[in-house]
Structures are given as C-alpha cells and as structure tokens.
Amino acid sequence: xxxxxxxxxxxxxxxxxxxxxxxxxxxxxxxxxxxxxxxxxxxxxxxxxxxxxxxxxxxxxxxxxxxxxxxxxxxxxxxxxxxxxxxxxxxxxxxxxxxxxxxxxxxxxxxxxxxxxxxxxxxxxxxxxxxxxxxxxxxxxxxxxxxxxxxxxxxxxxxxxxxxxxxxxxxxxxxxxxxxxxxxxxxxxxxxxxxxxxxxxxxxxxxxxxxxxxxxxxxxxxxxxxxxxxxxxxxxxxxxxxxxxxxxxxxxxxxxxxxxxxxxxxxxxxxxxxxxxxxxxxxxxxxxxxxxxxxxxxxxxxxxxxxxxxxxxxxxxxxxxxxxxxxxxxxxxxxxxxxxxxxxxxxxxxxxxxxxxxxxxxxxxxxxxxxxxxxxxxxxxxxxxxxxxxxxxxxxxxxxxxxxxxxxxxxxxxxxxxxxxxxxxxxxxxxxxxxxxxxxxxxxxxxxxxxxxxxxxxxxxxxxxxxxxxxxxxxxxxxxxxxxxxxxxxxxxxxxxxxxxx
Amino acid sequence: xxxxxxxxxxxxxxxxxxxxxxxxxxxxxxxxxxxxxxxxxxxxxxxxxxxxxxxxxxxxxxxxxxxxxxxxxxxxxxxxxxxxxxxxxxxxxxxxxxxxxxxxxxxxxxxxxxxxxxxxxxxxxxxxxxxxxxxxxxxxxxxxxxxxxxxxxxxxxxxxx
Numbered sequence: 001x002x003x004x005x006x007x008x009x010x011x012x013x014x015x016x017x018x019x020x021x022x023x024x025x026x027x028x029x030x031x032x033x034x035x036x037x038x039x040x041x042x043x044x045x046x047x048x049x050x051x052x053x054x055x056x057x058x059x060x061x062x063x064x065x066x067x068x069x070x071x072x073x074x075x076x077x078x079x080x081x082x083x084x085x086x087x088x089x090x091x092x093x094x095x096x097x098x099x100x101x102x103x104x105x106x107x108x109x110x111x112x113x114x115x116x117x118x119x120x121x122x123x124x125x126x127x128x129x130x131x132x133x134x135x136x137x138x139x140x141x142x143x144x145x146x147x148x149x150x151x152x153x154x155x156x157x158x159x160x161x162x163x164x165x166x167x168x169x170x171x172x173x174x175x176x177x178x179x180x181x182x183x184x185x186x187x188x189x190x191x192x193x194x195x196x197x198x199x200x201x202x203x204x205x206x207x208x209x210x211x212x213x214x215x216x217x218x219x220x221x222x223x224x225x226x227x228x229x230x231x232x233x234x235x236x237x238x239x240x241x242x243x244x245x246x247x248x249x250x251x252x253x254x255x256x257x258x259x260x261x262x263x264x265x266x267x268x269x270x271x272x273x274x275x276x277x278x279x280x281x282x283x284x285x286x287x288x289x290x291x292x293x294x295x296x297x298x299x300x301x302x303x304x305x306x307x308x309x310x311x312x313x314x315x316x317x318x319x320x321x322x323x324x325x326x327x328x329x330x331x332x333x334x335x336x337x338x339x340x341x342x343x344x345x346x347x348x349x350x351x352x353x354x355x356x357x358x359x360x361x362x363x364x365x366x367x368x369x370x371x372x373x374x375x376x377x378x379x380x381x382x383x384x385x386x387x388x389x390x391x392x393x394x395x396x397x398x399x400x401x402x403x404x405x406x407x408x409x410x411x412x413x414x415x416x417x418x419x420x421x422x423x424x425x426x427x428x429x430x431x432x433x434x435x436x437x438x439x440x441x442x443x444x445x446x447x448x449x450x451x452x453x454x455x456x457x458x459x460x461x462x463x464x465x466x467x468x469x470x471x472x473x474x475x476x477x478x479x480x481x482x483x484x485x486x487x488x489x490x491x492x493x494x495x496x497x498x499x500x501x502x
Numbered sequence: 503x504x505x506x507x508x509x510x511x512x513x514x515x516x517x518x519x520x521x522x523x524x525x526x527x528x529x530x531x532x533x534x535x536x537x538x539x540x541x542x543x544x545x546x547x548x549x550x551x552x553x554x555x556x557x558x559x560x561x562x563x564x565x566x567x568x569x570x571x572x573x574x575x576x577x578x579x580x581x582x583x584x585x586x587x588x589x590x591x592x593x594x595x596x597x598x599x600x601x602x603x604x605x606x607x608x609x610x611x612x613x614x615x616x617x618x619x620x621x622x623x624x625x626x627x628x629x630x631x632x633x634x635x636x637x638x639x640x641x642x643x644x645x646x647x648x649x650x651x652x653x654x655x656x657x658x659x660x661x662x663x
Contacts, residue, residue, distance in 0.1 A: 046653060162566060166521060166559040173528065173552050183538025183545030188531065211596070217623050218592035219585035388634070391619035392641050395612045398600065399645060403655050411600050419593070426581070427517050445548045453542040490570060 005354025008053045009362060017054060018359065021061030022366045023374070027381050028062075029069020031389065032079045036066025037209055040329045041202060042396045044336070045403035052337035053352060057359035059333050063326050064116060064363040067269050067309055068371065071108040071302055072378055075101060084269030084305035087277035091290065091297030098293050105375065106238015107295045108302045111251065113368040115303035118255045119262065119310025120360050123317075127346070127353075131318040134343035139454065140461060142319075143447035144468035144475075146440045149265030149321055150433065151475040155482040156271070158430040165479075167429045171437020172444060174199065181442050182449045194409040199417075201332040203401040203410040204438055207417025208431050209325075210397045214390055215422040239295065247299045250280050258304035262311020265436070268324025269305035276304030310360070317341050317353065321440065325432055328439055336404075514567035518560050525556030591622050607660020613642035 008014070021043070028039035039062045047055030070085030071092065078093035080086045088108060095104040137145075150172075154164035177188045178198030189195050254276040261272040280300035281290040290297050312323025313330075320342040322328035334341050339352065346353055371378075401410045421431055455461030463469045532553055537544025581589070599615040616638040621629065649655045 045649075045655060048655065049653060160566075162559060162563050166556070166563065169552060169555050169559060172548075173556070176549055176552070180535075180538060180545030180548075182543070183536075185536050185538035185545035187535055187545060187549065214596070214619070214623075215589055215592055218588040219581060385624075385628075387623045387625070387628075388620050388637060390623070391616045394596070394619070395616060395641070395645065398603070398612075399608075399649055399655075399657065402657065403649075406656065408600065408604050408658075411603070415596060415600060418596075422589075427513075449543045449547060457542075 001350040002354050004351040005356075006358050008351065008355040009057055009359045014054055014057055014359075015362070017050075017058045018061040018363050019366050019370070021058045022065035022363055022370055025062040025065020025067075026069035026072070026367070026370060026374075026378055027065075029066040029085075030072040030081045030378050031381065031384070032073055032077070032081055032386075034389070034393065035082050035209070036063055036069075036084075036326050037205070037329060038393065038397075039063075039066045040326055040333070041206055041210070042393070042400050044202060044329065044333050045400045047333060048336065048403065052334075052339055053355045053359075055333060055337050056330075056339075056352075056356060057363075059330055060356065060359050061363040061366065063330065064306075064309060064360070064367050065370075066326070067306055068109075068112040068116075068302075068367050069378070070305075071105070071112065072371075072375070075104045075108060075298075076379060082269070084273050084308070085301065086270075087273040087301035088298055088305075090277060090301075091293055091295070092301075094291065094293030095295070095298070096293075100293070103238045103295070104293075104298055105371075107243075107298045109368060109371045110237060110239075110244075111254075111299045111302035112306040112371075113364060114251060115255050115258055115306035116309055116364045116367070117361070119259050119307040120357065120364070121310075122259045123310040123313050123360070124357055127314050127318050130314065131343045131346040134318050135347075137319075137343070137467070138465070139447040139451040140465040140468040141471075142443060143451055143462065144465075144471035145265075145319065145321065146444045146447065148471040148475045150437055150440060150444075152264055152478050153436050154430075154433040155478050158428070159486070160428065161479065161482050161486060163429045164433050167424065167431070168433035168437040170424075170429075171434035171439075172441040174204065174434070174438045175441025175445075181446050192409070194407065199413055199438075200401075200404050200410055201328070201439065202404050203414040204417050205325075205329060205332075205435060206397045206401055207414035207419075208421035208435060210393060211414055211418025212421030212425060212431075214394055215418065216425060217386070217390055243295060247295065250283075250296055250299050251303050253283070254280065254300040254303040255307040258307025259311040261304070262308030262323050263314050265315050265321045265323055268312045268326065269308040270324070272304040272308045273301040276300040313356075313360075317345060317356070318343060321443075322436070325435060328435060331439065511567050511570070514570075515564065518563035518567050520560075521556055521563055522560030525553050525560055528556060529553035588622070592619065595619055595622070603660070604658045605660055607662050608657040609642055609646050609662060610660065612645065613638040616641055 009018075024043065025036060025039045028034045029036055040059055043058065043062055047058055050058065067082065067084050070081030071088050073079050073081040074085040074088035075092035075096050078089050080089050092104045092108060095101070150168040151165070154168040155161050156164075158164045175198065177195050178186070179196055180187055186196065257276045257279060258269070258272040261275060262268055277297055277300045280296055281287045284290065284296060308324065312327045315321045315323045316327040316331060320331070320340065322331050331341065339345070339349065397414065398411050401414045402408065404410050424431055424434065451462055452459070463472055528549060532546055532549035535546040535549060537546050595615060595618050599611050603611045617634055620634055620638070646657060650657055
C-alpha cells in the first residue's frame with residue numbers, strides 16, 4: 001500500500017502537475033489580495049478530468065505553494081501575501097530594509113520547508129490512529145466535534161463572539177437548501193430544481209471569498225502609488241549554521257503551535273503565525289528586539305503557518321472535517337473525485353492516503369527549490385497591478401463555478417453569495433464561520449437527529465459519551481473565555497475614553 | 503434601561519433587528535416544511551431549531567448594541583455616495599456579464615468584462631485603454647482555448663457557436 005501510494009505520485013505527469021501547482025500556488029500566495037483558497041478553488045476545475053490521486057496531488061501542491069508564497073511579499077513589500085504571513089512582515093520587512101532581504105528570504109523559505117515536513121510527520125503518525133479511534137465514533141461524538149468546530153471558529157475569528165456564532169448559524173441555514181438528509185423533503189428550493197441537491201460548495205466559496213473581494217475593491221480602489229520592492233540577493237541558504245542552531249527551540253515550539261492550531265477545525269495558518277510569533281516574543285530573552293528585524297520572528301511565523309498544513313489535513317482525512325478554509329475546498333475536490341474522507345478512507349483506500357502523504361513531501365521539496373531558484377520570476381509577478389489581476393481572477397472563478405455542473409445557475413449562486421459576503425464584511429460579520437457552518441451543517445443535522453432517535457428524545461445522551469462531553473465542555477469554555485476577554489477589552493477601552501474626556 | 507448608553511450604535515441595532523427578522527422569516531417558512539418519511543425528528547426540525555438560534559442571537563446582539571458604547575469612528579462605517587455608486591457599477595457589470603455569457607458567449611463577454619471592470623477600479627491617471635483591451639482579449643482567448651480544447655470543459659459559445 002505504501003509502495004503503491006508512492007508509485008502513484010512518482011509519474012512524470014504527476015511530478016509535472018505538482019511543479020506547476022506549487023508555482024501557481026506561490027504566485028497566488030505572493031500577490032496580496034489573492035490567497036491559497038483562490039488558487040485551489042480556481043484550479044479545482046482543471047482537475048476534473050484527472051485521476052483522483054493526480055487531481056488531489058495537484059491541489060495539495062497548490063496548497064503548499066499558496067501558504068508559503070505569502071512570505072515573498074511579506075518580506076519584499078511589507079505586505080502579507082496571505083493572512084498566514086501577517087507576522088512575517090513584523091520582522092521580515094525590517095530585516096529587508098536593513099539590506100538583508102536575502103537572509104530574511106532564506107530563513108523564511110527554510111522555516112516553511114522544515115515546518116511543513118514536521119507537520120507531515122505528525123500527519124503520518126497521528127492520522128491513522130485517529131482514524132481508527134474515529135471508527136468508534138457515533139452520532140453523539142460527531143455532533144459534538146462539529147459543534148466544537150463551529151463554536152471555536154465563531155469565537156476566535158472575530159472581535160465579536162456573537163457575530164462569529166451568528167455567522168456560523170447563517171452558514172448552517174444555507175446548508176438547509178435542498179433535499180433534507182433525513183425525511184427526504186425539499187426545503188427552501190423555491191421551485192428551482194437546480195438546488196434539489198443543495199448549493200455546491202465551490203460557488204458558495206468563490207462567492208464569499210472572491211466575488212465579495214471585487215465589490216470591496218470597487219468601493220475602495222487601489223491608490224495610484226507604485227509599490228516598492230526591496231532588492232535582495234541570497235547567498236547559500238542566507239544564514240549561518242550557528243544561527244540555525246540558535247533557532248531550534250523556537251522552530252520546534254512554533255511547529256507544535258502550527259500543527260495544534262491546524263488540527264483545530266476551521267482555523268489554520270492565518271491564526272497560527274500570529275500565535276507563534278506572540279509566544280516566541282514572550283519566551284525570548286530579548287523581546288524588545290522583535291519587530292526590529294530579527295530572524296526569530298520570521299522563523300516563528302513561517303514555521304507555524306506551514307506546519308498548519310499537515311495539521312489541517314488531519315481532521316480532513318480522518319473525520320471529513322476541514323482543518324481550515326483551504327482544506328474545505330480540498331474536501332470539495334475529494335468529493336468531486338468520488339472520495340469520501342473520514343475514518344473509512346484509511347481502511348478502504350489506504351494507497352490513496354499514502355499517495356497524499358508522498359504528494360505532500362514532494363510538493364514541499366518542490367516549494368523549497370522553486371522559491372530559492374525561481375524567486376526573481378515570482379517577484380516580477382508582484383508588479384502586476386491588482387486592478388488588472390482581480391477581474392481576470394473573477395473570469396476564472398466563473399469558469400470554475402460553471403465547470404462544477406456545467407450550468408449558469410452555479411455562477412448566479414456565486415454572485416448571490418458574493419453579495420452576502422460583501423454585506424457581511426461591511427456589517428463586520430466574519431466569513432469563515434459561515435463557510436464552515438455551510439460545510440458542517442448536514443453533519444450537525446444528521447447526527448443530532450440520529451442521536452435523538454437513538455436516545456428516544458433524551459438530550460442528556462449527548463453528554464453521556466465521555467468524548468462528546470469533553471468536546472462540549474471545551475466549546476463552553478471557549479465561549480466563556482472569549483466573552484470574558486472581550487468584556488475586559490471593552491472595559492479597558494471605556495476607561496481610556498473616560499480618562500481622555502477628563 | 504439605566505445601562506443604555508448615551509451614544510447608541512444605530513448600525514449595530516439595525517444588524518440585530520435584521521438577524522431577528524431573518525429568524526422570524528425562517529421560523530414562518532419552516533412551518534410549511536413537512537417532517538417527511540421516517541420516525542423521530544423530521545425535515546422541519548433543523549429549520550425550526552435554527553430559527554430559534556437566530557432569534558436568540560438577534561436578541562443578544564440587540565442587548566449588546568444597547569449596552570455598549572458606540573465607537574467614535576466605527577470600522578467599516580456607512581458607505582459614502584461614491585462608494586455606493588462604485589459597488590453598483592461593479593455589481594451591474596458582473597450581473598450583465600453572467601446574464602449575457604450564455605447568449606453572447608464566454609469569449610466575447612469575458613473580454614468585455616475584464617476591460618470594463620478593470621477600467622472602473624483602475625486608479626485615476628493609470629488608464630491605458632489599448633493595453634487593457636489587448637490584455638482582455640488575450641486572457642479571454644487563452645482561457646477559452648485552455649479549458650475548451652485543452653481540458654475538454656465546454657464553455658458557452660453563444661453567437662460564435
């Protein structure tokens with residue numbers, strides 16, 4: 001099975017697609033405003049005609065490239081290419097300003113590589129055991145895990161716990177459209193046969209993330225100022241062996257943070273890079289140096305965001321629950337290729353699973369080589385203006401959504417969700433909880449109803465299972481903790497305002 | 503009522519009322535859903551449950567809006583007139599693009615869309631019509647060729663078909 005998995009990705013075709021996938025991913029990651037999500041969503045239709053392992057390998061290559069590519073603009077432009085590289089700007093750009101952009105890039109690339117490889121190791125060792133344990137999960141456990149995922153993302157992603165949870169509820173509401181999974185009745189189709197099976201995930205995703213972005217740009221057009229790119233020159237790896245040794249502790253800690261946050265459903269590199277940076281600063285003997293251009297900050301950020309890749313794949317492959325928004329699209333990709341992720345995947349399609357592991361390893365090596373030797377080309381792409389790029393991206397999005405079912409209806413759905421996404425942004429509702437709610441809605445509904453059937457309406461059965469009870473407890477604690485934190489922040493703000501008035 | 507602040511955030515109250523309204527609409531719509539075949543809870547259970555959750559969220563948002571101090575400059579505050587016009591232009595172009603794609607065809611409509619949409623969001627002083635037209639036609643043609651001839655994914659041919 002392991003050998004079969006390896007051979008399935010060691011074909012010339014597969015290697016070629018992975019190289020192209022990583023390159024496209026890096027470009028999307030590097031350009032501010034484009035994300036790994038978009039790269040994977042746009043290229044998903046390209047994989048329709050491929051074999052499952054070829055299609056999934058390509059998407060994974062895009063994922064790896066997309067998460068890593070953000071470091072280029074973070075360091076050379078002081079603008080994060082993706083949310084996963086926000087913390088890289090804190091020390092990457094200052095280091096580039098000092099004339100050491102090559103060192104910053106070298107450190108970031110190596111950290112990305114090493115972080116991904118460590119997370120792949122975690123994936124390979126944790127996922128099979130978790131899948132075996134998940135085979136024993138029943139409706140109470142799956143309901144608890146889904147609710148935990150929604151609660152965690154809803155509470156942690158935005159400043160307002162209420163808006164985060166409301167956004168998640170909106171998402172679950174959107175998943176109600178179509179035939180009910182239990183009862184077999186049509187709901188909220190308003191006579192449209194096209195939604196008999198519900199909305200497809202790709203139009204929803206493209207609408208919420210890409211089309212809403214064109215509306216945001218229409219109301220806040222880019223300025224006419226030219227963006228300055230720092231010059232750079234990488235010698236060797238860009239840093240010395242002594243510097244590498246000094247970062248081992250920082251690297252391991254950041255990798256664990258990245259893997260841990262990646263495992264948490266719905267949260268990925270966008271959160272882990274900032275958490276890892278904050279922890280690195282707190283634990284450092286010289287916290288005052290953070291922000292002035294030291295490699296510690298770059299190591300923390302880039303290790304964590306890439307380590308989230310393997311982490312995010314763990315719940316996806318073992319439970320069918322996406323670890324972040326990119327794995328949400330990967331979930332769509334897997335389903336399009338007739339693969340149902342979950343505990344049975346490891347049992348019934350072990351060769352495919354090992355193929356995915358090897359694809360990750362190969363894509364990571366390709367990412368390392370491309371970023372070192374192809375850096376000049378990627379930097380050139382950064383100079384293409386967003387006002388030209390974004391409409392092109394929208395056209396490609398329309399192709400992608402049309403390609404799902406070969407009908408214009410899906411393109412209209414993406415426009416509809418684009419308006420919803422835009423309205424939510426303006427009203428300060430976070431979008432990721434809505435997407436996760438949409439994906440997990442059917443799982444929540446089916447397991448809730450099944451659980452009630454088994455217990456004959458007794459709701460206490462949902463906390464009698466120790467695993468389910470543990471997840472419910474963590475959900476409640478997450479809400480309490482976040483509400484307390486928000487109240488403290490609000491009180492502090494009010495005290496400052498009162499002091500200013502005096 | 504003693505806790506109601508002086509500066510009430512009207513936008514947050516509007517948002518809370520919107521959520522409450524959605525909850526009510528969902529609850530009313532859910533009444534017409536039949537439970538369907540099978541024992542136990544049916545197809546109407548989840549919509550009704552979610553409508554209650556929306557009502558609770560709306561109520562809590564309303565209380566929160568009444569209790570907390572309104573920020574002096576709200577982030578993402580109301581849109582200005584020019585911003586509303588910008589949004590309407592972008593929406594109209596996209597709407598027309600999607601509406602006419604099936605009738606006129608992907609190739610022509612995509613070139614037109616890229617040109618017009620880029621034109622709207624290009625900062626003043628950076629408009630290059632010839633360059634933009636060339637890019638629009640090239641991108642549209644390349645995309646069409648790659649997907650239709652390379653990947654066998656049919657796109658609307660429209661009047662050229």
